[in-house]
Amino acid sequence: MVLATSFIASLLLLVAATPRAPRTMVVHESRAAPAKGFVQSAAAPAEQELTLRIALKQNNIAGLETELYKVSDPTSEFYGQHLTLEEVTEFVKPTNETVAAVSGWLSENNIGAKPVTPAGDMLEIKIPVSQANDLLSAEFSVFTHVETGKTIIRTLQYSLPALLTQHVEFFHPTTIFAPPLRSKPKLVAASSAKRATAGSDDLPDSCTSTITPACLQELYGIPIAPATQKSNTLGVAGFIDEWANQADLTTFLTRDRPDINSSTSFALETLDGGSNPQNRSQAGVEADLDTQYTIGIATGVPVIFISAGDDSPDGLNGFLDMIILLINEPSRPSILTTSYGFDSETDLPISVAINLCNTYMQLGALGTSLLFSSGDGGVEGSGSCAVFTAPFPAGCPFITSVGSTGFDEEDRNIERGSTFTSGGFSNYFAIPEYQAKDVAAYLAFIDSLGTIPESGRFNRSGRGFPDVSAQGENFEIVVGNQFSNVAGTSCSSPTFASIIALLNDELVAVGKPTLGYLNPFLYSSVGRAALNDLTIGINPGCGTDGFFANIGWDPVTGLGTPNYTALRTAVGL
Numbered sequence: 132m133v134l135a136t137s138f139i140a141s142l143l144l145l146v147a148a149t150p151r152a153p154r155t156m157v158v159h160e161s162r163a164a165p166a167k168g169f170v171q172s173a174a175a176p177a178e179q180e181l182t183l184r185i186a187l188k189q190n191n192i193a194g195l196e197t198e199l200y201k202v203s204d205p206t207s208e209f210y211g212q213h214l215t216l217e218e219v220t221e222f223v224k225p226t227n228e229t230v231a232a233v234s235g236w237l238s239e240n241n242i243g244a245k246p247v248t249p250a251g252d253m254l255e256i257k258i259p260v261s262q263a264n265d266l267l268s269a270e271f272s273v274f275t276h277v278e279t280g281k282t283i284i285r286t287l288q289y290s291l292p293a294l295l296t297q298h299v300e301f302f303h304p305t306t307i308f309a310p311p312l313r314s315k316p317k318l319v320a321a322s323s324a325k326r327a328t329a330g331s332d333d334l335p336d337s338c339t340s341t342i343t344p345a346c347l348q349e350l351y352g353i354p355i356a357p358a359t360q361k362s363n364t365l366g367v368a369g370f371i372d373e374w375a376n377q378a379d380l381t382t383f384l385t386r387d388r389p390d391i392n393s394s395t396s397f398a399l400e401t402l403d404g405g406s407n408p409q410n411r412s413q414a415g416v417e418a419d420l421d422t423q424y425t426i427g428i429a430t431g432v433p434v435i436f437i438s439a440g441d442d443s444p445d446g447l448n449g450f451l452d453m454i455i456l457l458i459n460e461p462s463r464p465s466i467l468t469t470s471y472g473f474d475s476e477t478d479l480p481i482s483v484a485i486n487l488c489n490t491y492m493q494l495g496a497l498g499t500s501l502l503f504s505s506g507d508g509g510v511e512g513s514g515s516c517a518v519f520t521a522p523f524p525a526g527c528p529f530i531t532s533v534g535s536t537g538f539d540e541e542d543r544n545i546e547r548g549s550t551f552t553s554g555g556f557s558n559y560f561a562i563p564e565y566q567a568k569d570v571a572a573y574l575a576f577i578d579s580l581g582t583i584p585e586s587g588r589f590n591r592s593g594r595g596f597p598d599v600s601a602q603g604e605n606f607e608i609v610v611g612n613q614f615s616n617v618a619g620t621s622c623s624s625p626t627f628a629s630i631i632a633l634l635n636d637e638l639v640a641v642g643k644p645t646l647g648y649l650n651p652f653l654y655s656s657v658g659r660a661a662l663n664d665l666t667i668g669i670n671p672g673c674g675t676d677g678f679f680a681n682i683g684w685d686p687v688t689g690l691g692t693p694n695y696t697a698l699r700t701a702v703g704l
């Protein structure tokens with residue numbers, strides 16, 4: 132960080148005396164209208180200060196991807212040899228030529244820049260609206276989100292000097308109109324049936340109507356004994372003023388994990404003005420669910436609740452800032468579970484989506500497993516039904532997307548996909564190598580059904596999701612001192628993440644590296660054999676049945692649900 136700062140500062144001095152020359156401006160990004168739900172209200176006040184991020188071309192992102200697969204493929208001799216921050220930085224830093232070109236232009240305009248990332252591939256500038264309009268031939272205006280009344284300053288188009296277009300990915304936030312992040316899990320009617328408690332021998336009947344940690348332990352063979360390795364930590368992402376409440380956690384543990392200390396707590400880390408007030412009336416359903424089902428399942432694993440506030444200069448509700456924060460941390464969590472997302476990848480310009488996805492790649496290369504709930508919109512997402520939409524970041528190949536399952540209504544012993552599970556194919560990201568055979572097999576299966584309403588509504592060359600799944604219906608939680616049941620892929624991601632956390636704990640205990648980026652392992656022959664392949668389930672939407680679960684990978688249940696005993700063996704324990 133320090134190096135990058137001083138490097139840019141000295142370049143600014145060098146070129147300060149160069150006379151200003153006329154520039155040919157080229158439109159860099161534009162859109163015809165704001166996104167649905169936003170209206171243009173007025174010109175932005177000329178003196179108002181804007182904070183803008185400039186993403187510079189990274190010198191060798193393809194090289195980083197090659198390294199990532201080398202260290203994440205269990206058949207590679209480099210498996211588990213996660214990269215250092217210095218090694219990652221070498222791939223993502225911009226070239227000297229890029230830095231010189233962009234710094235020169237900024238200093239000609241008397242604009243100071245500060246690096247946002249350790250590699251200096253993203254810069255932040257603060258300039259008034261009037262100067263931004265001149266600099267970028269833009270028309271920054273005030274736009275109002277009709278539903279929430281929140282206002283943002285954006286432009287429908289901006290330009291760059293022709294000589295800079297090869298050096299700059301994008302200016303941000305400019306043409307992005309990201310709606311609020313996807314909201315919380317749904318509250319569902321709680322059953323009055325007797326609940327299971329820890330230590331049961333068989334899956335109790337009650338688990339088909341109310342899921343507790345004991346149900347998940349029994350169903351997936353999750354160990355109950357506490358983890359021992361304090362270095363292996365599990366991060367739980369918090370956004371949109373969702374706060375995790377300690378008193379709710381204690382009430383939950385008292386009833387649902389009577390075998391562990393009910394005062395077990397989580398550490399707190401904040402960014403972008405985040406906080407975690409403990410007024411019980413302000414407890415968040417999502418945040419309480421995520422902390423209760425990590426601490427309640429990953430017994431003894433240190434959990435860190437990472438709370439992003441509303442003051443997010445990344446223009447992405449803190450989604451990028453949280454990842455940059457973790458990249459910068461020497462003792463970053465080995466796993467991050469996130470139960471938030473954007474309903475449609477088209478909420479993000481493709482340039483921004485690719486940049487954020489590549490930032491996940493960096494964190495994966497450093498050895499952190501990234502798990503995200505796949506989304507709760509079925510096959511439909513929130514887009515037009517002409518083509519099914521993928522939520523973000525489900526389509527990013529560098530994260531593990533987790534779908535939801537429940538028990539079949541006709542045969543309560545059968546685990547099947549949940550109808551609300553988002554699953555399908557990305558329109559932004561191509562099929563990664565690790566799932567190429569799986570997607571081809573699935574396409575052959577769906578083609579064998581003949582012409583069906585789904586035909587032609589999805590992208591046959593897009594990355595398929597989810598990757599895996601776990602239970603996500605009727606989870607018993609405590610919110611604001613009330614026991615409630617909730618449903619959503621929001622339940623599934625913390626569950627799967629907790630299983631990875633316990634595997635990591637055992638790996639660290641015998642001196643082995645943590646699992647890091649999971650997908651090449653999960654899709655390998657040993658990885659998939661350790662998952663329960665589900666073959667029942669659909670995710671309807673857009674007047675169709677959606678996709679169908681099938682033998683092997685499918686875009687409803689992914690590769691399947693975890694079997695801890697089998698996973699232990701698969702990771703070499």
Ligand SMILES: *[C@@H]1O[C@H](CO)[C@@H](O)[C@H](O)[C@H]1NC(C)=O
Nearest residue numbers: 138141142225226227228230
């Ligand atoms: C880029 O600049 C740095 C710092 O001035 C210098 O050490 C390095 O050799 C330069 N790299 C190239 C390829 O010119």
Ligand SMILES: *[C@@H]1O[C@H](CO)[C@@H](O)[C@H](O)[C@H]1NC(C)=O
Nearest residue numbers: 381391392393394395396397
């Ligand atoms: C339970 O945890 C709390 C908080 O960490 C601690 O203060 C207390 O001593 C623990 N109680 C027992 C019985 O271990």
Ligand SMILES: *[C@@H]1O[C@H](CO)[C@@H](O)[C@H](O)[C@H]1NC(C)=O
Nearest residue numbers: 408409410411412413414611
């Ligand atoms: C807790 O929040 C409620 C509702 O926002 C408020 O009425 C109450 O005063 C708060 N209590 C404390 C102790 O802050």
Ligand SMILES: *[C@@H]1O[C@H](CO)[C@@H](O)[C@H](O)[C@H]1NC(C)=O
Nearest residue numbers: 557558559560561590592593
């Ligand atoms: C389908 O996915 C590919 C690969 O990501 C992409 O290049 C293409 O534009 C997508 N097609 C549509 C219609 O979105």
Ligand SMILES: *[C@@H]1O[C@H](CO)[C@@H](O)[C@H](O)[C@H]1NC(C)=O
Nearest residue numbers: 350352663694695696697698
């Ligand atoms: C989980 O894996 C173990 C060991 O491979 C196997 O004995 C057991 O039957 C599996 N459980 C399920 C539910 O498939």
